[in-house]
Amino acid sequence: MASAISDRAFARIVAIASREAGIVLAQSKVSMVKSRLSRRLRALNIPSFDAYLDFLETSNDKQEMENFISALTTNVSHFFRENHHFDYLSTTIIPHLRKKLAAGGKARIWSAGCSNGQEPYSIAMTILKEAPDLAKKDLKILATDIDPEVLVRAKSAQYIGSLTTGLSDEIIKAFCTSSEQDGEIALTLKPELRNMVAFRQLNLHAEWPMKGKFDAIFCRNVVIYFDEETQARLFRRFAGILEPGGWLMLGHSERLSESAAPLFENAGVTTYKTKSNTLLLSTTEAQAQKGTV
Incomplete structure (x- = not known):
């Protein structure tokens, strides 16, 4: 060798x-x-x-x-990582989704680069904790990753050892069942959580099959692997697939590129909201669907 x-x-x-x-x-x-x-x-x-x-x-x-x-690729994650985003989900995004769903609309959240699944399940836990009634509405969480191996682990919804980092006793009691595996405690997430999340393999660099729009996108600690041009193209595509006024969450060391910044406004710590300039967004959306931006 x-x-x-x-x-x-x-x-x-x-x-x-x-x-x-x-x-x-x-x-x-x-x-x-x-x-x-x-x-x-x-x-x-x-x-x-x-x-x-x-x-x-x-x-x-x-x-x-x-x-x-x-x-x-490096698949490092834990539950409720960068917790300020889940606080924002509770205080700002969930009330918006509640109004939208009450009016007969649908709600969609995308965890882009979901790794072992802790991020989308943390989103689902937050929703079930703050507004359990929304799980019975037309609300879905899409979780995607380029790595098929981590998606197998995510779909199993079973976590052991360091993979359980971030789960409090309260959360474990509410959303997990425990068993012993190789001398360690294994936590399996309950069906009501698993039913909220759909896992799919997806290369962010390639064409996206999704046709509908999202209310929020969590893409955290992913774009650090991309060069500036690729980051800018991805941010513009995100703007095109988000609802006007939809939210984009990035990782703690990530910032919007200069070319994509006009499409968003700052809404908090590494939290951005798409502007409601329909002409600008509709042009971006048309290009995004073709994978050209």
């Missing part, structure tokens, strides 16, 4: 990651990339990184391309 990644091989990895998923890999990530992709070489019994990349680019093996992207 090759002991190092050549400069040429790393450049190819950078190019593929950027092209397929918009992921930016700095030179400082060589050791991480080597460690993670070495597992793919062993799994396929391929002797070198160059040979692996030749296979990846010529075999048209979509599953291995997914494995490649999964290996390069």
Whole structure:
């Protein structure tokens, strides 16, 4: 097995990651990339990184391309991470959704880059805690991620060890059942939570199949993997698929790009609200549906 990644091989990895998923890999990530992709070489019994990349680019093996992207992404999350967003959901977004649903409308929330599922389930817990009656209305949470492996874990709704971080005793009592697994306590989320969330595999860098609009999008600690141009294009697409006055939540170290900022107004800490300029948004939406912005 090759002991190092050549400069040429790393450049190819950078190019593929950027092209397929918009992921930016700095030179400082060589050791991480080597460690993670070495597992793919062993799994396929391929002797070198160059040979692996030749296979990846010529075999048209979509599953291995997914494995490649999964290996390069970091899936770190916990329940109620950056809790101010869930406070905002309680105080501002849920009252808005209540009025909308009472008038016969529908409510849609998107957790984009949901990882192991803690984020969308935290959204569902917040709704059930603050307004349990809304779960009986036309309210749905879409949770997407590029990595099919984390989606399997998310759909299982079972968490153990460090994956349960962020769950208080009160939340565990209300929304979880406990069992023992390999000497540790495993928490399984109750059906009323699981029924609120639909998990789908989605590459944010590719075309989106969703046709309806969202009231809120949580896309936190995701765009840090993208370059500025890709971030700007994604923010404009988010603006096009959000309702006028809809909300976008970003991670603590993320900010809107300069080109996308005119589409939003600041609504709180890393919380943004789309402006109600219908002409601007309708143009953005039309382009977003084609994946051109």
